[in-house]
Amino acid sequence: MKITKADIKILVDLFKSANGLTAYVFYQRYKYGPSIVFKTVSKFEEKKYILAKDDKLFLTQKGINFVIKNRCVVVKNKFDRIPEEYLSPRIAVNEPYIPNYKNVSKEILNLETKGDG
Numbered sequence: 001m002k003i004t005k006a007d008i009k010i011l012v013d014l015f016k017s018a019n020g021l022t023a024y025v026f027y028q029r030y031k032y033g034p035s036i037v038f039k040t041v042s043k044f045e046e047k048k049y050i051l052a053k054d055d056k057l058f059l060t061q062k063g064i065n066f067v068i069k070n071r072c073v074v075v076k077n078k079f080d081r082i083p084e085e086y087l088s089p090r091i092a093v094n095e096p097y098i099p100n101y102k103n104v105s106k107e108i109l110n111l112e113t114k115g116d117g
Contacts, residue, residue, distance in 0.1 A: 001047075006032060007040050011059070013081050015067045020056035074076070 010026060023041070026032045041057060044050040047064030059067070066072075072082065092098055101109065 001043070004040075006030070006036050007043070009072050010037070010040050011063065011072055014050065014057055014059040015064060015072075017059075019059040020053075022056055025055070 009030060010032075011024070013023060013029070023034070026037050028046075038116045041050055041052060042065065045052065047062075047066075048060055049066055051058045051060050071083065
């Protein structure tokens with residue numbers, strides 16, 4: 001299933017909402033036309049991620065698990081999406097760095113330089 005940025009924004013907004021959202025909210029926030037919202041809702045209703053009830057859209061428990069599992073986040077800086085377990089303190093400019101060789105694959109360590117090197 002191909003997921004677009006519009007799909008992610010709609011899922012994240014539904015994830016953050018406490019009492020569901022109407023389809024008009026997505027036009028107000030992102031200027032998404034009815035066709036975009038309808039395609040997204042239809043796609044995720046089939047998967048049982050979104051529930052439409054009383055003119056409101058809700059995220060089901062299955063949808064909540066999908067958003068959490070896939071870390072669906074809408075951010076402008078792509079580096080904000082890096083999971084916490086991969087972050088480490090920043091290294092200052094010209095500070096020496098020694099990588100942890102236990103975490104580097106043996107394939108990379110055994111590479112030989114070829115060509116002009």
